[in-house]
Amino acid sequence: MNSLDAFKALSREFNDQLRTHSPSDLNYAILIPTLRCNLRCSYCQVSRADFNSKGYDWSQTKTDDVINYLLKNSTQDLKVEFQGGEPTLRVDLLGYIIEKVSAFRPDATFVICSNLQELTTELLSILENDKVYLSCSLDGPKEIHQANRTFESHLTEQFFDNLDFILSNFGTDKISLLPTISDYSKVNETIDFYFEKGLKDIFLRPVNYHGFARKKFRKESEDIKSWQVAYQSGIDYLFAKNERSKHKLAEATFSIHLSKFFNPSSKNYVDLRNPNPLGKDYLVFDYDGAIYPTDEARMMSRIGLIDFRIGDIKTGLDKKSVEEINLKNSNIGDATCNKCRYQSFCGVDNIDKISRYGSLDLPTENTFFCQNHLSIFKFVSNKIASKSEIDIKNMNFHLTGFYEPTTLFSGYYND
Amino acid sequence: MIDLTIRFTGIETITEAFVSKVVKFEPMLVDSSCTNLVRDDDGKIFYQGQLISFESTNSLDENEVVLIFPKEGLIQRFYRPQSNSNTILITERCDQCCMMCSQPPKNKDYLYWNLYKQALLLVEDSAVVGISGGEPTLEKHDLLDLFEFAKTNRPDITFHVLTNAQHFVEKDILRLSEIAENILWGVPIYADTPELHDKIVGKPGAFEALMSGFSILLKSNSRVELRTVLIQENMGNLPSLAKFVGKYFQWPEVWSLMQLEPIGFAKIQWESKFADTSLFFDFVKEAIVVSQACGIQIQLFNFPTCTVPEMFQKFCVDSISDWKKKYLNSCDDCSVKESCCGFFEWYDESHGYTNLKAISS
Numbered sequence: 123m124n125s126l127d128a129f130k131a132l133s134r135e136f137n138d139q140l141r142t143h144s145p146s147d148l149n150y151a152i153l154i155p156t157l158r159c160n161l162r163c164s165y166c167q168v169s170r171a172d173f174n175s176k177g178y179d180w181s182q183t184k185t186d187d188v189i190n191y192l193l194k195n196s197t198q199d200l201k202v203e204f205q206g207g208e209p210t211l212r213v214d215l216l217g218y219i220i221e222k223v224s225a226f227r228p229d230a231t232f233v234i235c236s237n238l239q240e241l242t243t244e245l246l247s248i249l250e251n252d253k254v255y256l257s258c259s260l261d262g263p264k265e266i267h268q269a270n271r272t273f274e275s276h277l278t279e280q281f282f283d284n285l286d287f288i289l290s291n292f293g294t295d296k297i298s299l300l301p302t303i304s305d306y307s308k309v310n311e312t313i314d315f316y317f318e319k320g321l322k323d324i325f326l327r328p329v330n331y332h333g334f335a336r337k338k339f340r341k342e343s344e345d346i347k348s349w350q351v352a353y354q355s356g357i358d359y360l361f362a363k364n365e366r367s368k369h370k371l372a373e374a375t376f377s378i379h380l381s382k383f384f385n386p387s388s389k390n391y392v393d394l395r396n397p398n399p400l401g402k403d404y405l406v407f408d409y410d411g412a413i414y415p416t417d418e419a420r421m422m423s424r425i426g427l428i429d430f431r432i433g434d435i436k437t438g439l440d441k442k443s444v445e446e447i448n449l450k451n452s453n454i455g456d457a458t459c460n461k462c463r464y465q466s467f468c469g470v471d472n473i474d475k476i477s478r479y480g481s482l483d484l485p486t487e488n489t490f491f492c493q494n495h496l497s498i499f500k501f502v503s504n505k506i507a508s509k510s511e512i513d514i515k516n517m518n519f520h521l522t523g524f525y526e527p528t529t530l531f532s533g534y535y536n537d
Numbered sequence: 538m539i540d541l542t543i544r545f546t547g548i549e550t551i552t553e554a555f556v557s558k559v560v561k562f563e564p565m566l567v568d569s570s571c572t573n574l575v576r577d578d579d580g581k582i583f584y585q586g587q588l589i590s591f592e593s594t595n596s597l598d599e600n601e602v603v604l605i606f607p608k609e610g611l612i613q614r615f616y617r618p619q620s621n622s623n624t625i626l627i628t629e630r631c632d633q634c635c636m637m638c639s640q641p642p643k644n645k646d647y648l649y650w651n652l653y654k655q656a657l658l659l660v661e662d663s664a665v666v667g668i669s670g671g672e673p674t675l676e677k678h679d680l681l682d683l684f685e686f687a688k689t690n691r692p693d694i695t696f697h698v699l700t701n702a703q704h705f706v707e708k709d710i711l712r713l714s715e716i717a718e719n720i721l722w723g724v725p726i727y728a729d730t731p732e733l734h735d736k737i738v739g740k741p742g743a744f745e746a747l748m749s750g751f752s753i754l755l756k757s758n759s760r761v762e763l764r765t766v767l768i769q770e771n772m773g774n775l776p777s778l779a780k781f782v783g784k785y786f787q788w789p790e791v792w793s794l795m796q797l798e799p800i801g802f803a804k805i806q807w808e809s810k811f812a813d814t815s816l817f818f819d820f821v822k823e824a825i826v827v828s829q830a831c832g833i834q835i836q837l838f839n840f841p842t843c844t845v846p847e848m849f850q851k852f853c854v855d856s857i858s859d860w861k862k863k864y865l866n867s868c869d870d871c872s873v874k875e876s877c878c879g880f881f882e883w884y885d886e887s888h889g890y891t892n893l894k895a896i897s898s
């Protein structure tokens with residue numbers, strides 16, 4: 123072998139290691155200080171508790187236990203995400219946790235996932251901290267948002283007023299907005315609305331298969347074909363719109379899948395990690411002190427179908443449970459995946475598999491996870507092969523932020 | 538321009554070369570056994586109470602480390618704390634002959650290994666020391682020995698070594714891996730084909746040898762900065778080189794694209810070498826795009842900010858060493874002068890960039 127070929131082989135080996143490397147120390151914690159919520163969304167994934175109910179909040183002791191756990195086990199660049207319920211119902215706990223964690227983790231960042239119905243002065247003062255961000259649902263224009271989430275027009279008005287307040291006082295980088303698409307025929311209206319608001323990103327995702335959505339949107343959440351048709355035409359719509367307008371909008375699912383073709387270390391989405399070790403760098407601390415490997419695992423356990431708990435804040439992680447959920451955490455060796463050309467770009471989601479089909483034994487090609495990601499990879503792959511200048515500029519934009527022509531897509535990628 | 542070698546008179550007691558540090562004058566410290574240079578508030582320099590006079594308007598800075606050659610009457614400024622660039626020139630010999638070389642090879646060495654070791658002990662904490670040539674790895678054994686000495690005695694120092702990486706062999710891997718975290722190897726690659734790379738560096742087989750050098754650096758977990766000087770000859774190959782880098786150079790820390798320094802061989806037939814990126818930036822843009830897509834860190838060296846389209850200006854680095862940097866008259870009104878690399882001392886406006894314009898704030 124000449125030295126060029128030997129070097130290429132070594133580099134490929136290095137790239138493979140990059141692809142399969144996952145951090146082993148806790149760097150992402152989802153905290154559920156309360157499960158109560160002041161809304162009752164049709165597709166609620168977490169089966170939230172009623173605003174007035176008792177027993178769904180962290181006590182002071184539990185809060186301190188969680189903080190101590192984080193300070194003992196997490197990396198310096200820890201990210202904390204507050205979920206719920208509506209976490210701002212306990213804005214006192216949020217402030218307390220942020221203060222305590224920041225004292226020992228000055229680089230830590232915090233994301234508050236809020237429905238933005240109430241902007242209290244306490245919440246606004248927390249948001250002054252530039253390590254604190256917001257993440258909110260925004261399903262689209264008022265009619266859609268109201269139909270899914272707020273139901274009453276005064277609540278809808280309240281939300282949009284608050285949203286505008288945040289955008290104009292803190293800027294678009296303070297808040298990430300996420301739609302949940304439950305009516306697949308209305309994707310374009312949601313995209314239009316995100317343009318109108320001058321937002322930079324949108325994450326087009328179908329209604330989830332968890333919590334209340336499992337019953338109410340059973341058909342939609344299983345209907346991968348209709349979703350993919352809606353998604354792909356949504357992307358084409360967004361591309362055309364980017365070409366026409368000065369403002370550009372990026373779609374996160376597309377960016378994630380596209381970057382897999384070029385950047386072997388892009389791991390910005392846990393589902394597409396391979397292997398995907400659970401219960402290591404990423405943990406969920408529920409309102410009752412239970413520890414889960416993912417937010418979906420918490421949702422599943424909440425409806426009582428299966429218990430995915432892997433520990434408790436009092437006793438810590440249960441080694442045996444962690445081992446169990448990690449049994450088949452790689453797509454290498456899977457009969458379907460071994461034949462798939464996107465194997466090295468893709469990942470594993472055992473929680474979703476068990477949640478939908480009750481076991482890990484179903485052939486992977488029959489799972490929602492596989493069909494969904496495979497469709498997107500094929501779609502992206504066709505786009506890469508496209509000679510359309512609009513596609514090329516949009517793909518460049520999704521990868522690099524530059525809306526410019528490039529030769530990057532002429533038959534090249536990092537496989 | 539700052540002189541790095543200064544003629545002086547005033548040390549007659551000693552003939553052997555020695556290392557000295559410039560310290561602030563304090564009456565208690567006058568001591569005839571002290572080898573420090575003492576600097577008073579006016580910038581006057583004394584050695585054991587005797588005034589040193591320089592043939593230069595430059596003085597020495599406090600805490601600066603110098604090599605003193607009394608017989609030759611020369612002071613070599615080894616480490617200046619305020620500088621963005623402190624470099625030891627090991628040798629001017631080189632086994633390549635690059636068509637744009639800024640420091641054409643000469644048969645001249647500066648192999649003062651013992652002085653370098655003593656000097657390293659005196660530099661400030663966490664210092665970055667550059668090593669350049671010629672080709673410093675022509676003295677590979679002593680060079681690695683110097684790094685091992687530093688690793689043991691001053692593990693806080695990091696070295697930035699400019700090398701063609703063609704002199705490493707398999708059995709260097711162990712030594713390289715032991716000093717890996719303290720050394721950043723700056724290695725040039727000019728094209729993704731042997732034909733073009735070898736032509737530019739003036740050495741048949743260079744590309745082949747370079748690839749085996751990269752393998753050794755990768756195997757030893759060495760830290761690498763990839764460097765590409767841009768000239769007309771390789772500009773057309775840049776998009777293709779970028780894809781090569783995106784695919785096979787995930788492991789280096791950064792890729793530096795470098796504008797040409799107008800000195801040495803570069804000045805000969807300058808018109809056929811200098812690629813005026815203020816007129817035509819597309820291939821550089823393509824390299825930036827490809828590297829961003831592939832997750833490769835990229836930086837633009839020696840690109841004055843105003844020659845780069847606005848959206849790519851964030852990749853510009855203040856890269857020109859302080860001692861050979863200048864600004865033009867038109868830079869006075871520029872709002873980004875502070876962060877701009879400026880121009881090489883020997884930059885000639887009549888043969889330079891077509892589009893230069895002070896950036897208003």
